Amino acid sequence: xxxxxxxxxxxxxxxxxxxxxxxxxxxxxxxxxxxxxxxxxxxxxxxxxxxxxxxxxxxxxxxxxxxxxxxxxxxxxxxxxxxxxxxxxxxxxxxxxxxxxxxxxxxxxxxxxxxxxxxxxxxxxxxxxxxxxxxxxxxxxxxxxxxxxxxxxxxxxxxxxxxxxxxxxxxxxxxxxxxxxxxxxxxxxxxxxxxxxxxxxxxxxxxxxxxxxxxxxxxxxxxxxxxxxxxxxxxxxxxxxxxxxxxxxxxxxxxxxxxxxxxxxxxxxxxxxxxxxxxxxxxxxxxxxxxxxxxxxxxxxxxxxxxxxxxxxxxxxxxxxxxxxxxxxxxxxx
Amino acid sequence: xxxxxxxxxxxxxxxxxxxxxxxxxxxxxxxxxxxxxxxxxxxxxxxxxxxxxxxxxxxxxxxxxxxxxxxxxxxxxxxxxxxxxxxxxxxxxxxxxxxxxxxxxxxxxxxxxxxxxxxxxxxxxxxxxxxxxxxxxxxxxxxxxxxxxxxxxxxxxxxxxxxxxxxxxxxxxxxxxxxxxxxxxxxxxxxxxxxxxxxxxxxxxxxxxxxxxxxxxxxxxxxxxxxxxxxxxxxxxxxxxxxxxxxxxxxxxxxxxxxxxxxxxxxxxxxxxxxxxxxxxxxxxxxxxxxxxxxxxxxxxxxxxxxxxxxxxxxxxxxxxxxxxxxxxxxx
Numbered sequence: 001x002x003x004x005x006x007x008x009x010x011x012x013x014x015x016x017x018x019x020x021x022x023x024x025x026x027x028x029x030x031x032x033x034x035x036x037x038x039x040x041x042x043x044x045x046x047x048x049x050x051x052x053x054x055x056x057x058x059x060x061x062x063x064x065x066x067x068x069x070x071x072x073x074x075x076x077x078x079x080x081x082x083x084x085x086x087x088x089x090x091x092x093x094x095x096x097x098x099x100x101x102x103x104x105x106x107x108x109x110x111x112x113x114x115x116x117x118x119x120x121x122x123x124x125x126x127x128x129x130x131x132x133x134x135x136x137x138x139x140x141x142x143x144x145x146x147x148x149x150x151x152x153x154x155x156x157x158x159x160x161x162x163x164x165x166x167x168x169x170x171x172x173x174x175x176x177x178x179x180x181x182x183x184x185x186x187x188x189x190x191x192x193x194x195x196x197x198x199x200x201x202x203x204x205x206x207x208x209x210x211x212x213x214x215x216x217x218x219x220x221x222x223x224x225x226x227x228x229x230x231x232x233x234x235x236x237x238x239x240x241x242x243x244x245x246x247x248x249x250x251x252x253x254x255x256x257x258x259x260x261x262x263x264x265x266x267x268x269x270x271x272x273x274x275x276x277x278x279x280x281x282x283x284x285x286x287x288x289x290x291x292x293x294x295x296x297x298x299x300x301x302x303x304x305x306x307x308x309x310x311x312x313x314x315x316x317x318x319x320x321x322x323x324x325x326x327x328x329x330x331x332x333x334x
Numbered sequence: 335x336x337x338x339x340x341x342x343x344x345x346x347x348x349x350x351x352x353x354x355x356x357x358x359x360x361x362x363x364x365x366x367x368x369x370x371x372x373x374x375x376x377x378x379x380x381x382x383x384x385x386x387x388x389x390x391x392x393x394x395x396x397x398x399x400x401x402x403x404x405x406x407x408x409x410x411x412x413x414x415x416x417x418x419x420x421x422x423x424x425x426x427x428x429x430x431x432x433x434x435x436x437x438x439x440x441x442x443x444x445x446x447x448x449x450x451x452x453x454x455x456x457x458x459x460x461x462x463x464x465x466x467x468x469x470x471x472x473x474x475x476x477x478x479x480x481x482x483x484x485x486x487x488x489x490x491x492x493x494x495x496x497x498x499x500x501x502x503x504x505x506x507x508x509x510x511x512x513x514x515x516x517x518x519x520x521x522x523x524x525x526x527x528x529x530x531x532x533x534x535x536x537x538x539x540x541x542x543x544x545x546x547x548x549x550x551x552x553x554x555x556x557x558x559x560x561x562x563x564x565x566x567x568x569x570x571x572x573x574x575x576x577x578x579x580x581x582x583x584x585x586x587x588x589x590x591x592x593x594x595x596x597x598x599x600x601x602x603x604x605x606x607x608x609x610x611x612x613x614x615x616x617x618x619x620x621x622x623x624x625x626x627x628x629x630x631x632x633x634x635x636x637x638x639x640x641x642x643x644x645x646x647x648x649x650x651x652x653x654x655x656x657x658x659x660x661x662x663x664x665x666x
Contacts, residue, residue, distance in 0.1 A: 063569060096572030109563040113662060114585040124571040159661040175567065 010215035011037040011060070011100075011183050016075035018055050018064065020284060027285030028073070030055050031239045032311075037183070037215040042206070044226040044247065045219045046262070047236030048281055053219050054105075056236075057185045060084070060217070061102045062092045079183060098128040100183040101176035105191055107169035111160040117144070117171045118156035124178045143174035148204060166197035170204070177208065184209075185217045190225065202229050223266050227251055235259050238281045238292040241311055245318040252332040255320045258293045260330040268333075291323065299328055356657045360650045371642050372424060376417050378638070379409075379631045429636040434628045439636045442621065447640070449519055449617035453606045454644070456533055457541030458599045464545040466591060469552020474579065476557050484549060491546025496605050500539035500612040507535060517614030536613045540605050544598035551594040555587035562586075589656050596652035600645045 018030035030052040037043045045053040055070065060077050062084055064070050077084040079099055084092060101124075104110045111120060121143055122136030131139065137156070144152035147170040160168055169189055176184055186205060190198040206229050209216055218230055226233050226247060234244040235256065243256040254260045264275040279296040282288070290305035291297070297304070304323055311321045322328070387403045388395075404410050407430075408419065423429065429439040472484035508516035514535050520528040559565065560583055568582040607619030618637055625633035 061570060063566060090574075093572040093574060097570060098572060102570050104563060104567065106563050110567045112564040112568070112582050112586070114660060115582075120567075123568075123573065123577075127571070127573055127577070161662050172567075175571070 008039050009036050010039045010041075010079070011035070011217075012076075012078040013056070013060060014076040014078070016056060016059055016077065017073045018052070018059050018070060019073050020055070020070045022285055024285055026071070026073075029239045029284045030059065033075070033236075033239075033241055034311075035217075035234055035241075035244075037217060039182070039215055040209065040213045041232060042209055042216040042218050042230045044230035044233040045217060045236060046221065046223055046226050046233055048221060050281060050284075051236035052239040053236045054187055057102065057187050057217060057219055060183075061100060061185055062087075062096055063102075094128075097124040097181075098179040099181055100185065101179070101181040102185040102187065103169070103172050103176050103189045105188040107165050107172055107189075107192055110172055111168055111175075113160055116157050116159055117163070117174075120160075121156075121171070121174050121178055124175070128179050139178070140174070143177060144171070146177070146208070147171070147174045148200075149174075166193050166201065169193060169201060173204070173208070177212070180212060181214060183215045183217070185219070187219045188221070189218075191220070198225075205229065223251070223262055235262070238287055239284070240292060240321060241319065242293065242321045243319065245316075249316075249318065250332075252334065254330050254332050255318065255325050255328070256293075256322045257297045257299050257328065257330065260332070261296075263333050264331070266333065291321075299324055352657070353654060356654050357650065360653050364646050364650070368642070368646070371639070372421055373417070375424075375635050375638050375642075376420050378634060380413075424635075424639060427636075429632040429639075432625075432630050432633050434624070434630045434633075439632045442633065443618065443636050443640060446616055446618045446621050448521060449610065449615050450603070450606055450619070451644075452522065452529070452533055453536055453540060453609070453615075453617065454599055454602045456537040457544060457602045457606075458595060460537050460541035461544035461548045461598050462595050464541075465548025466552050468545075468549045469554075469591075470556055470579065470584070472549070472553040473556030473560060474575070481553070484553065488546040488549040488553075491542050492550070494542060496539050496543060497608045497612060499542055500536070500609050503535045503539055504612060519613075519615040519617075532615075536609050536615065539612075540602055540609045543605075544595075544602060547598060548591065548594055552587065552591050555590050556583055559583045559587045585659055589659055592655050592659075593652055596648045599648050603641055603644060 013033060013035040016030055016033045017028060019026040020029050029050075033052070033056050035043065035045075035056075045056065047053050055064070058064050058070075059072050062077075064072055072085060075085065079095065082095070084095060084100075087095070111117070118137050118140040121140040122131070122133075125131045125136040125139050126133065141152045141156050144156055149155055149167065149170055155163075160171070163171060169192075173189075189205070190201045193201060202225065205216070205218070218226075220226060230247045232245065233247050233250055235242050235250070235258065237258050243250060243254065243259045250259060251263065254263055258277070261275075261277040265277065267274060277296055282292055282295075288294070288305060289308055291300070291309045294300045294304040301324065307323075309321050309323050311319050312325070313319050385400075387400045387407065387409060391399045391403055401410075408416055411419075427440050431437060432439055432442060435442070468484050468488070472481040475481055503514075504516050508514045515532050518532055520532050522529040556579070560579075565578060565582055568578045573582075606617060607622060609615075610617035610619040611623070618640075621633065622637050624630070625637065
């Protein structure tokens, strides 16, 4: 899978910063994150828990403005020409659920137990597109069929608790797709599902993207999943983008030691012992001024800790945040 | 009704059917409890000190008089036989005549039931109308000014005894400023306007604590609900706050709130005894006090049974409403 040369950019995130409240005050946990996602592209965000990928997604979706424990402190989120961060709550709501929508990690709790799935799918159709109750219902049934719910006409009157986890995530996907959004954000949509169901879900998402031609941000901590469905990927570490590029290139030839470590940690088919990266990421508010990965990095030199490392763009569209990138020869996976 | 799919959708077969199912199941479950209650009510004369026959006969009665009264009342028969006979009458709401006044207990209670029911229903309505919106407003921004005001007044409301509030209301709003009648009761059938007019102060006095309790309950539930994942989903859809709060949060938060309202109704039943006295209303409370002081067993029994029935039916109603709100509740 490759990105078309003529593809237009659906979403452009520029230097996004997000702070969260800690007992010691506000701490920056998403720092200068920039992303571009083309129409028809699945862009994978990968990184450990707490690396800032989910908060980045919440900030793009406009769900952080409501929270008292996190705040966006800078940057732009451009959906087409509109900077979503500059909109009033009222204007932002016109785009939420219509131009961009999100599937969450928790299929068991993300649907309201008190309303039928048809109601919950049709809600944004009625609200954003002014559809009648009947039209919204018919459209909900179509959507349920599209996400692979058998006997959709009858099942649409069921409540979430009458569906399994995998089926609920399909329903959630139908909720997100209801208004044909230009951007779909999927935050670890398969993490809570059985392994057998995960593959079906990934296949479904990929086929929906091909049919609807939307842009997708796909968040995961699993590079295997990235390799399977994404076109491009951005690797997060401790709130920063540390590497970004086409999936094939990043996997075959990582240029940041953390990416190499992540790739080595994916279990292989052979009998090699399981690999891990020693240590743990720095806590929010406790990052050093130099490279944040340096304490865990096997290639680390003194110079790594003295200066902040900028994210450098190379000619082939890769971006790497490593002072030693040009000197290292790292191993990827096939 | 036929079950379909995953356990069957109760409402697919019609709301009324599910309603009847719930009501029937709860009524069946209430039978053992009502039998227990009837046993307790029946045993009241055996637990309280003193002999009713002595009470009725008065201080100058002879032993013959007392024996005659005892046999008239059936008090000399074996206890199980007495219970069966009593239960048979009680089912038809026949508790016999008052020992003190000699009138039919059913009539006496019937005359005064309207006061109690009016007070209980209006106070509960008042608690809901004040408490639910206040709780929602408070929860919409936890820690904000309106939240603190609501929490503050709710804490105060819970702490204020109803007899004190009743006295204050009577003293100022009724006696001093003359805005409301200070005492008395007008039947709803005679003049609905005057009925309401006379009930406003007692309703506030009786319902204030409940309103405060319902405010706290609503606020707590709403605050909890607003952090749930499906509220985040509703926001993701770009829905305005009135739908996110009024539809998605409220329906789920409503269940404990309605349970609390039901509980308040039964508490109000107890509180009405005092409030009726202060506002000089011819209610059940007054009757109950007279009956207890005079050891008027049939009247006491009638009142206790009636209040039990009201409490049980309230719970039944709460169960029905709750099962309607939460599709996961399936009555078996």
